[in-house]
Amino acid sequence: MTDTAAILAATQRHGSLAADRAYRAIDLACAVHHGEHRQNGDPYIVHPLAVASIVAELGADPDTIAAALLHDVVDDADYPLDKIRAEFGDTVAQILHEFVQLNSATLDLNDADRHINELSRFARRAVTVKLADRLHNMQTISGLTEDKQHLKARETCQVLAPVARAVGLGEIAVELDALSADTLRRPRSARPAPVVRPWTSEAGLRHARTLLHLGARLLMPQSSRDRWLAEWDGEINALSDGHERFRFTLGLVIGLPRMAAAAHRSALARNVTEDRP
Amino acid sequence: MSRRAGRTLKTTYPTQEVLRVFLRDPRAEVFGYEIIEQVTSMKLKSGSLYPILQRLEDAGWLTSRWELEEYAASRGRPPRRYYKLTGTGAASAPSYCGISSDETTSRHVVGRAAGATS
Numbered sequence: 001m002t003d004t005a006a007i008l009a010a011t012q013r014h015g016s017l018a019a020d021r022a023y024r025a026i027d028l029a030c031a032v033h034h035g036e037h038r039q040n041g042d043p044y045i046v047h048p049l050a051v052a053s054i055v056a057e058l059g060a061d062p063d064t065i066a067a068a069l070l071h072d073v074v075d076d077a078d079y080p081l082d083k084i085r086a087e088f089g090d091t092v093a094q095i096l097h098e099f100v101q102l103n104s105a106t107l108d109l110n111d112a113d114r115h116i117n118e119l120s121r122f123a124r125r126a127v128t129v130k131l132a133d134r135l136h137n138m139q140t141i142s143g144l145t146e147d148k149q150h151l152k153a154r155e156t157c158q159v160l161a162p163v164a165r166a167v168g169l170g171e172i173a174v175e176l177d178a179l180s181a182d183t184l185r186r187p188r189s190a191r192p193a194p195v196v197r198p199w200t201s202e203a204g205l206r207h208a209r210t211l212l213h214l215g216a217r218l219l220m221p222q223s224s225r226d227r228w229l230a231e232w233d234g235e236i237n238a239l240s241d242g243h244e245r246f247r248f249t250l251g252l253v254i255g256l257p258r259m260a261a262a263a264h265r266s267a268l269a270r271n272v273t274e275d276r277p
Numbered sequence: 278m279s280r281r282a283g284r285t286l287k288t289t290y291p292t293q294e295v296l297r298v299f300l301r302d303p304r305a306e307v308f309g310y311e312i313i314e315q316v317t318s319m320k321l322k323s324g325s326l327y328p329i330l331q332r333l334e335d336a337g338w339l340t341s342r343w344e345l346e347e348y349a350a351s352r353g354r355p356p357r358r359y360y361k362l363t364g365t366g367a368a369s370a371p372s373y374c375g376i377s378s379d380e381t382t383s384r385h386v387v388g389r390a391a392g393a394t395s
């Protein structure tokens with residue numbers, strides 16, 4: 001919830017075009033990750049939103065924020081970089097190109113120093129996305145098996161935290177160190193079993209709903225925005241099945257640009273302010 | 278009003294499917310999620326439905342109203358918005374959907390005989 005707000009607020013400071021682009025990036029990420037979920041049960045979209053919110057908090061520029069939103073769209077879902085370039089510009093495509101490269105390296109922990117050097121030499125913006133990605137993965141590590149948790153924690157403290165320090169992101173380094181130490185310190189038997197939540201968790205619906213409202217505020221004409229939001233809230237509230245609620249809401253989010261286009265055309269043609277009886 | 282009603286409506290399959298739901302009983306009022314449920318020939322997404330409803334309202338084929346607040350409150354939820362065909366919509370929709378007018382006229386009559394009032 002706060003993630004989306006932080007992203008849009010951070011980009012809005014750079015003008016409405018930047019905010020619009022962030023919204024389009026959220027929209028594309030929603031569409032591409034639709035139906036996917038993370039190992040801890042959350043809808044997948046929670047992850048790119050959190051990563052983008054971390055880079056926004058670090059004061060990153062709108063290109064880096066957009067790249068953070070799209071990092072798994074390109075890296076995991078193989079969305080073509082050419083299309084990213086056409087839709088989001090050269091800089092975002094370049095950051096993502098580097099991100100994919102630096103992310104493809106398998107880390108050999110016997111050779112940590114070499115990896116630290118290599119990774120630190122990538123462009124800072126791509127490294128920032130990678131570190132934010134790892135930070136959120138460490139924050140939500142309980143979804144992984146114990147073995148994987150251990151491996152990720154060791155990679156984090158031996159390679160990624162030093163990289164964060166090398167590129168001047170000390171606060172990320174501190175958090176990465178603390179999170180990995182936490183995982184490594186816990187005796188294996190005492191570590192709680194991963195909690196698998198249904199992907200239609202309340203958190204998922206809340207995220208989708210916040211996106212819907214923020215998106216509508218950005219894209220819909222003022223004259224009809226409240227009417228539609230009230231109508232959609234009425235429908236969402238009347239649905240009893242959590243899964244169906246989430247799907248319905250996410251469908252609205254994905255359809256927002258088209259809805260906004262129809263509503264703008266309608267407002268232009270009617271030229272009246274409010275039609276709610 | 279005439280400007281709105283005069284706007285042309287592009288023929289698309291999802292729009293035809295939405296109108297078919299209304300044509301089952303041209304006097305009935307339906308709400309958004311009900312339409313999604315009743316379109317069975319395709320997976321109509323919520324994000325596709327509402328732009329269609331907006332265009333149909335703009336074309337003057339549909340009209341809509343809010344559900345009575347007291348009724349919704351008695352069910353513990355916010356009011357829904359109900360849609361219904363206008364005269365223009367009822368007259369134009371069959372040919373738009375490629376349905377012969379005989380077919381819908383008979384349904385219309387059945388709808389009235391069943392005691393539908395407005």
